[in-house]
Amino acid sequence: MSSTEATRPGKAPAxxxxxxxxxxYESQESYLVYEVVxxxxxxxxxxxxxxxxxxxxxxxxxxxxxxxxxALALPPGSxxxxxxxxxxxxxxxxxxxxxxxxxxxxxDHHVTKARRNVEKAGFPKxxxxxxxxxxxxxxxxxxxxxxxxxxxxxxxxATDAEAAAAGFFRVLRPGGRIAFFEAQRSRASGDFDExxxxxxxLKLVNEYTAMPTNELSREDYFKDLLEGxxxxxxxxxxxxxxxxxxxxxxxxxxxxxxxxxxxxGLEKNxxxxxCATSGYIGQPRWKFVGVSGTKPGPDIEGAKTK
Numbered sequence: 047m048s049s050t051e052a053t054r055p056g057k058a059p060a061x062x063x064x065x066x067x068x069x070x071y072e073s074q075e076s077y078l079v080y081e082v083v084x085x086x087x088x089x090x091x092x093x094x095x096x097x098x099x100x101x102x103x104x105x106x107x108x109x110x111x112x113x114x115x116x117a118l119a120l121p122p123g124s125x126x127x128x129x130x131x132x133x134x135x136x137x138x139x140x141x142x143x144x145x146x147x148x149x150x151x152x153x154d155h156h157v158t159k160a161r162r163n164v165e166k167a168g169f170p171k172x173x174x175x176x177x178x179x180x181x182x183x184x185x186x187x188x189x190x191x192x193x194x195x196x197x198x199x200x201x202x203x204a205t206d207a208e209a210a211a212a213g214f215f216r217v218l219r220p221g222g223r224i225a226f227f228e229a230q231r232s233r234a235s236g237d238f239d240e241x242x243x244x245x246x247x248l249k250l251v252n253e254y255t256a257m258p259t260n261e262l263s264r265e266d267y268f269k270d271l272l273e274g275x276x277x278x279x280x281x282x283x284x285x286x287x288x289x290x291x292x293x294x295x296x297x298x299x300x301x302x303x304x305x306x307x308x309x310x311g312l313e314k315n316x317x318x319x320x321c322a323t324s325g326y327i328g329q330p331r332w333k334f335v336g337v338s339g340t341k342p343g344p345d346i347e348g349a350k351t352k
Contacts, residue, residue, distance in 0.1 A: 220343020
């Protein structure tokens with residue numbers, strides 16, 4: 047099934063207003079982090095072992111994308127929904143492995159650049175499509191129209207994670223696969239003392255980066271979310287150790303300027319610096335997990351040609 051066939055005629059995608067999210071991704075600081083440092087990606091890299099030399103960063107990003115593809119465990123030709131595609135690097139990576147990808151995002155400049163990147167990649171027409179769409183509002187997508195769904199550091203932005211998970215379940219065929227690669231708290235935010243400074247910084251991270259689902263998360267949050275939506279055979283892989291070299295890199299880049307920014311009370315203007323410092327110092331308080339599951343039904347058949 048092509049991505050065109052996966053769309054319901056006459057159904058315009060609904061977009062939930064999220065001005066804080068728009069502000070975060072349109073900031074100059076986010077441009078520096080995501081376009082310059084991470085080469086157009088919005089996710090962590092994967093390292094097989096700890097190292098104080100995390101270069102080249104691009105290789106680590108590719109390894110994380112490979113882990114995501116492995117977690118989906120789908121044959122080439124499968125129709126996959128990339129929910130929160132950013133500039134499209136993961137969708138492009140999936141397509142290069144033979145997948146058909148419907149990539150969606152709600153940030154206008156993400157959609158524009160993702161379309162440009164997909165065009166430059168030179169895939170056959172229809173193999174990768176990019177649409178402005180809210181993954182919490184998939185009404186324009188047909189029931190059982192996809193073989194797989196994934197998010198890579200995008201579900202934290204959900205304002206209604208249960209609605210998103212229910213939508214993913216609906217658009218998957220029986221036997222379809224889902225994978226969330228996301229950060230989650232080790233303990234609920236309310237479990238920390240009111241005067242805990244680090245807990246306060248982690249709360250600011252979620253506020254300034256528009257991540258209400260991350261703020262609500264706790265141990266096994268995404269596992270419970272998938273099982274609550276009806277998915278079975280849910281597996282959780284802890285990749286916290288595998289992202290540490292990149293966390294350390296970000297921390298080393300910002301620790302000195304961060305001292306002066308705090309001194310001047312300018313934290314809100316440097317959201318990603320809060321992320322880098324509190325994320326590294328507060329590692330025992332959160333995890334980076336890969337959570338995958340299956341919609342009940344027979345396995346998705348072997349290589350597809352449609």
